[in-house]
Amino acid sequence: MTAIDEHGAYTILIVEDDTAVKSLIATTLKVQGYRGLEASTGTAALLEATTKNPDVIILDLGLPDADGIDLIREIRTWSRTPIIVVSARTDDADKVAALDAGADDYLTKPFSVEELLARLRVATRRLAAEGAADADGPVYENGSLRVDFAARTVTLNDEEVHLTPIEYKLLALLARNTGKVLTHNAILKEVWGNAFASDLPSLRVFMATLRKKIEPDPAHPDYIQTHVGIGYRMLRK
Template sequence: MTDAAEGHGAFTVLIVEDDNAVKSLIATALKVQGYRLLEAGTGGAALLEATTKNPDVIILDLGLPDADGIDLIRQVRTWSHTPIIVVSARTEDADKVAALDAGADDYLIKPFSVEELLARLRVATRRLAADSGTDRDGPVYENGDLRIDYAARTVTLAGEEVHLTPIEYKLLALLARNTGKVLTHNAILKEVWGNALASDLPSLRVFMATLRKKIERDPAHPAYLQTHVGIGYRMLRK
């Protein structure tokens, strides 16, 4: 583990990548930002590091020599909620959905810019900081001007009550409880509708559109509800 510089030193990142050039690029960028680092080049080594060193965030390549990264995500999710950012050359939406459904928090396609990777990492660490010392499922959620009182099932924006339908409220509460995490269409449908039927996807899109109109000051440029085309949605941390 490297000594941390000032800044992000409170966070330890496990880089799981078998391409030494890519691993070195990521490691160098993170060191400059002050993150503490752990490294692994195989699935077996990654599991050992994750279980014994308890990293704050995992950056994971899917194409490992001894394991499929999606299987690794599933294994980690049996005992940990550590944010997982996938960095992969797999570009198909089906691969992204599979990784996110398995429990990944974000998905970045190779080749990627260092700036974009750092931005995704900041999202993950902000989520960790926001959750630290708090009950994520506590009675009140606050994010910028948005406030959700789970006990009263009420939503306010800048102090003004927002009237939501039951499904709109369920959608908003689900995304809020997973702030910073990309939730796939399938994951949302299972939680809100109780199934993941493709026939329900148009309904999800309609409800998300109406929800966005109610809580976004400019629905065309959303500040809270981010769309990942073909994948799902994410609540942004303000």
């Protein structure tokens, strides 16, 4: 993560070839105190990303010289910078493809500036949390939930929660990606490996049992949010 600039603002790279949309986003960010960078092509976006090291990237998928999903894959080979997709593509398949490629969030056009700012706040909170975790050691804290990665222990309201190995892997994966939507395929491959990448029913069963152990009301979860047809996200409390 880059250091916050001298004005205390996060640096946001806007990758958008529609001048009106780019101007709207840039003006909104400036009013909110963010520092903005702009690019209209995939080539320019990579140059800005590698030389300016932005804190967050807002990315349109339909660029004149590149597909945004390919650009996400390229960035993910060397950076964990949060990427928020803003696209006119509304099909679930496009959303899943972008998230599987490494995007952190997906917002469809037309969108409200309030929603964009809300997604951006999630991304910057994740940056702040990761920075705090790096400083404090291998312990994750989120509301009343605490995960000690070194000891592989979980506590809720200061009481130990006994998880199965799979439940712990799921929780640890979501915790390390707080604020980011993880697709079903990404979770299955990470937790079970490629051999079980199609076993979605098992994922749903384990997610249900995990929620029963950490959620005060599993029917209305505080921590693990479901994105129907796409995956799951750990919310920051």
